[in-house]
Amino acid sequence: MRTLQASPMPSTTPLPLARLSPDELDELARELDAIHEEIVADLGERDRRYITTLVKRHRQLVVLARLVLLASNRRPAWVAGTSLLSVAKILENMEIGHNVMHGQWDWMKDPQINSFVWDWDSASTPGAWKYAHNYVHHTYTNILGKDRDLGYAVMRVDAQQPWHAVYLLQPFYSVVLAAFFEWAVAVHDLDVGAIRRGEKPKTAAWQEVKGMAGKARRQIVKDYLAFPALSGRRGFKNTLKANATANVVRNLWAYMIIFCGHFPDQTYTFTQEEVADESRGAFYVRQLLGSANIDGSGLFHVMSGNLGYQVEHHLFPDMPSTRYAEIAPRVKELCARYGLPYNTGPLLKQFGAVQRTIVRLAFPGGT
Amino acid sequence: MPDTVPRDDGAGSRHEAGAQPRVPPWRRRLLRSVSAFCTPLVPDDYVELVNPLWSTRELRGRIERIVPETADAATVLIRPGWDWPGHQPGQFLRIGIVVDGIHHWRAYSLTSEPGRADGCIAITPKAAEGGTVSPYLVRSARRGVIVRLGAAQGDFVLPHRLPDRLLFVSAGSGITPIISMLRFLRERDALTGVVLLHSDRTPQDVIFGPELRELSARHPGFELHEQYTAGRGRLSPQSLEHLCPDWREREAFLSGPSAMLATMSGHWAKAGNRNRLHWERFQPGTGLPEAPLGEGGTIYFRDSRVAARSDGTTPILVAGEQAGARLPYGCRMGICHTCVGRLCSGRVRNLRTGAITGPHGELVRTCIHAPEGDVEIAL
Structure with a gap:
């Protein structure tokens, strides 16, 4: 990750944000707004069919996986059921849950598929x-001290974050974080720090804790009690292991995709002074500079909730994810015209860069 | 369609959905008992995979048949997924229909008489020029389409004790609530002392024209006058005197566009007995009330019980905060959907695009919308 001040090669990589004039930023904002409006005006039956079909397929996949796992004490059934359930959980969290809760499908005015009532697995x-994701992360993306997703408050992923001895352990606990990612995110979203500092009213904080506890109980009962019990006394343990495996597989995958979104070497971070009184154009530029795409096939993009188009997602968080591939060439062309980087790379390269950063920044210093 | 769009479906629902169906209690208990396996979804989510009509969370229906009535009107027969709870003739139905990917809620008069043998209900939309839902229903919808059904509503109904003499005055699609009253009266052998004055452009434009003419031929107690406005102009209140000299003594039902209602009800107020007058407004088009453009309006925040004013450029969120309401907020630029609230009534303008939208299930981002006229929002 790079910061504007600590850019590695200041002579060959001039600061993109500083180089654009306010007029150019306004023009850029107009162009990007126009892309957004054009897509929004074009949304229709084709898009609706995609999401309703996907929602249906996910549920069918869940039914199939759970049925197969009834016979989880047979090895082939265990493998098949666990794989199906992992795929279902990945689809549900990434291409469905994340995107529906972003309000990407609110335009359909569907009573069920909307950001108001949706809940995820x-x-x-x-x-x-x-609140933590749509508002805090997407509004203050990569602003030091504001974007709580920058290292999730437990990791040092940017050289500007002050070093602490605990970070020496981050190469190890990042693996634990990855395996239990959903629980880490839940605790992160509670923002215990804010509760402790008294920034949240006591009653609101209590409501949130109660909500989280209820959600956790239902999730745990489902995967580690109810379904294992359905498999009978002999199948209980195997089904429990299958469900746990599916959850971990989903967690690892989500961690990989999400960490590649903002922490590869190509992305920038920003200080709060730099973004004070930011114009709409500058907001767009910050999103462009702070995000990185992942190259991949159509199937890869569906399985990653189209977060391989992290750049497009951060420009237009409420645009249906299916449209990101469509606008990507235009965004790329626009970046070239304005002399802005369009960050992208294959998954393993991006993830390798992230892991290198995590190891390097476990120690003091770094760029 | 009547523009008396219901405010809310109650029970804290922030999104407009269908009515609660009448489901046997054992079935609800059974579904509840397996909910631990479905969380965070509900058992209905899986039941609906098999048949969307089996949903117990809202009443749905399936379009069974579409019968053309005139060049631009058709009767849509719908079979409800659960037993239809019944309605009174003259009432209207809220119906949720997907057109080009977007869910729309509309209200149409029920044209079926209550308790049809086949269990179906019917509406008879007339394709409104520039409309979305009615042209779809009349021209594009096909058998098998699933719709969401609200409960029957409205008090444009016959009195419990049927009056001796009735007068119906209708125009255009305003005939739709009246036809179900007429059918109801026919079923009860009570089609006596009834006068219907109906206006339409030409004889071919009259929805249910052949049926009305046959009714009047068979039932001496049912008098029909058709006024063809293409040739003879509109029905004037004065013509009541010779078309139905005893109009003052009759229980009267008016049903048609606003202009007709205004003229006629004014006449009743002046020269007749307003207490005997019932009316239902039919407004072609989107069914949205007219509002001055770009001049803002008053915002009523229903849950906060705060009223605020916007000049048309101040977003709803800001206006509400200035008036002291504690409202959810987020990015303040329209991207994060933290500030959304459901629009209960009125229209709003998107400050980014200028687009104006109405209240049918609309979730409004208060940070980038301003009111167009007076609005009420569930926040």
């Missing part, structure tokens, strides 16, 4: 997650 309650 993850530990976080929708209310807390939407």
